[in-house]
Amino acid sequence: MSSQPAAPSDSPQPRPTALVVRTTALDGILDSDAAALLRLLPPTGPLAWVRRGDGLVAWGEVARIETGGASRFAEAEAAWATMRAHAIVRDDITLPGTGPVAFGSFAFDESSAAGGVLIVPRVVVGRRGDRSWITTITTSDAVPTLSPVPSLADVVARAGGTTPITSPGAVTYVPGAVSDADWIDAVDEAVERIRAGRLDKVVMARDVVAHTTEPIDPRWLLTRLADSYTGCWTFSVDGMVGATPELLVRSEKGLVTSRVLAGTIRRTGGEEADVARAAVLAHSSKDLEEHEYAVTSVAQALEPFCQSLNVPETPFVLHLPNVLHLASDVTGVLCTSSGTAPSSLSLAAALHPTAAVCGTPTPVANELIREIEGMDRARYAGPVGWMGADGDGEWGIALRSASLDPDDPRRLRLFAGCGVVAASDPASELAETEAKLEPMRHALG
Numbered sequence: 001m002s003s004q005p006a007a008p009s010d011s012p013q014p015r016p017t018a019l020v021v022r023t024t025a026l027d028g029i030l031d032s033d034a035a036a037l038l039r040l041l042p043p044t045g046p047l048a049w050v051r052r053g054d055g056l057v058a059w060g061e062v063a064r065i066e067t068g069g070a071s072r073f074a075e076a077e078a079a080w081a082t083m084r085a086h087a088i089v090r091d092d093i094t095l096p097g098t099g100p101v102a103f104g105s106f107a108f109d110e111s112s113a114a115g116g117v118l119i120v121p122r123v124v125v126g127r128r129g130d131r132s133w134i135t136t137i138t139t140s141d142a143v144p145t146l147s148p149v150p151s152l153a154d155v156v157a158r159a160g161g162t163t164p165i166t167s168p169g170a171v172t173y174v175p176g177a178v179s180d181a182d183w184i185d186a187v188d189e190a191v192e193r194i195r196a197g198r199l200d201k202v203v204m205a206r207d208v209v210a211h212t213t214e215p216i217d218p219r220w221l222l223t224r225l226a227d228s229y230t231g232c233w234t235f236s237v238d239g240m241v242g243a244t245p246e247l248l249v250r251s252e253k254g255l256v257t258s259r260v261l262a263g264t265i266r267r268t269g270g271e272e273a274d275v276a277r278a279a280v281l282a283h284s285s286k287d288l289e290e291h292e293y294a295v296t297s298v299a300q301a302l303e304p305f306c307q308s309l310n311v312p313e314t315p316f317v318l319h320l321p322n323v324l325h326l327a328s329d330v331t332g333v334l335c336t337s338s339g340t341a342p343s344s345l346s347l348a349a350a351l352h353p354t355a356a357v358c359g360t361p362t363p364v365a366n367e368l369i370r371e372i373e374g375m376d377r378a379r380y381a382g383p384v385g386w387m388g389a390d391g392d393g394e395w396g397i398a399l400r401s402a403s404l405d406p407d408d409p410r411r412l413r414l415f416a417g418c419g420v421v422a423a424s425d426p427a428s429e430l431a432e433t434e435a436k437l438e439p440m441r442h443a444l445g
């Protein structure tokens with residue numbers, strides 16, 4: 001694990017470097033449209049978690065905690081606990097997302113070199129309903145002082161947020177790690193293993209690489225996603241961008257929520273035809289089976305942390321611009337017997353990987369993914385989101401997403417996957433991944 005801020009090495013009795021955090025109101029200053037927060041962002045290193053115009057955007061790095069392996073969540077959690085314990089905070093608002101905040105993104109698989117990261121930004125701008133705020137975070141190795149918060153205009157101008165958002169130009173797509181034909185063979189193999197009784201469900205994913213004629217401005221992607229996929233959580237953390245419809249966990253004042261998705265049908269674009277498709281999806285035994293595994297995995301993972309849990313008996317149909325999903329909102333009340341509720345990140349760690357992105361039983365499905373999927377998922381399908389000083393926060397599953405290439409600003413890796421059960425047809429699953437790639441293709445323009 002590497003983390004900053006570091007204590008001065010030549011000091012005999014080093015005082016832990018403190019985060020100095022100040023939140024003040026910005027009420028009435030921000031535009032109200034879905035992408036207004038995102039337009040404040042600078043082109044490099046943007047951090048975002050936004051839905052329907054509410055959420056958080058942030059930039060700069062006061063601290064960066066890099067972790068890896070099976071302990072990637074626990075290490076991040078411990079480092080954040082230390083930082084927040086030493087934070088000097090003045091928060092005039094005290095809402096979720098005010099005060100100290102860290103953004104995170106974690107690899108799907110413990111063996112991935114992508115590991116995990118928590119980033120503590122320098123500036124956070126947030127909105128929740130009719131409240132909005134700005135938080136500035138600095139460090140102080142000397143005597144900490146709470147300096148006055150500069151105006152939003154000053155801060156944004158200094159971060160470069162007013163630079164025009166630029167188009168990536170023309171886009172060409174090339175196959176990722178696995179060709180379409182080989183991917184169909186892998187799904188065929190997965191179906192055979194399931195029919196042989198080795199497992200019930202596995203989620204198989206693939207990637208596609210986009211090359212653009214101009215450097216990719218992440219704000220171009222984010223604003224287009226937020227405008228079109230309003231019901232999804234538009235995110236950007238450490239080069240991973242997307243608009244996920246799936247909330248792994250939100251924890252807020254002892255209440256926990258998870259939006260579980262599994263089971264998909266493509267939309268036609270026609271209103272009436274889509275209503276008919278929604279009915280087909282709601283009665284499809286193959287999709288209901290896929291969904292049931294995902295809901296069960298979430299309910300089982302949350303159960304030990306909750307004094308009560310509400311698991312809907314039947315899913316509803318979630319309408320997105322590209323697809324329809326079977327969806328269930330699982331809610332619970334966290335146990336308080338031990339005095340402290342688990343943080344949102346530890347809940348995310350306990351939930352990951354759900355059967356919406358891995359399979360059932362989890363270890364068998366995970367092993368099969370490693371054996372036959374043919375690619376490193378990196379941070380695709382891993383938890384992405386943010387956490388506050390009290391541990392509350394929101395973590396999505398990094399779906400409908402892509403990773404920016406740190407070495408090539410004209411290259412983007414897009415991901416999509418789908419649940420495979422005994423009744424799956426490999427060619428239809430390939431078509432389903434194409435439908436799920438649609439948001440990021442649209443984002444590129």
Ligand SMILES: C=C(O[C@H]1C=CC=C(C(=O)O)[C@@H]1O)C(=O)O
Pocket residue numbers: 203205246261262263264290325355356357399400415416417418419420436
């Ligand atoms: C794995 C993905 O979607 C999951 C979430 C919703 C529906 C899914 C499905 O129907 O297969 C997947 O479980 C993806 O978008 O890459």
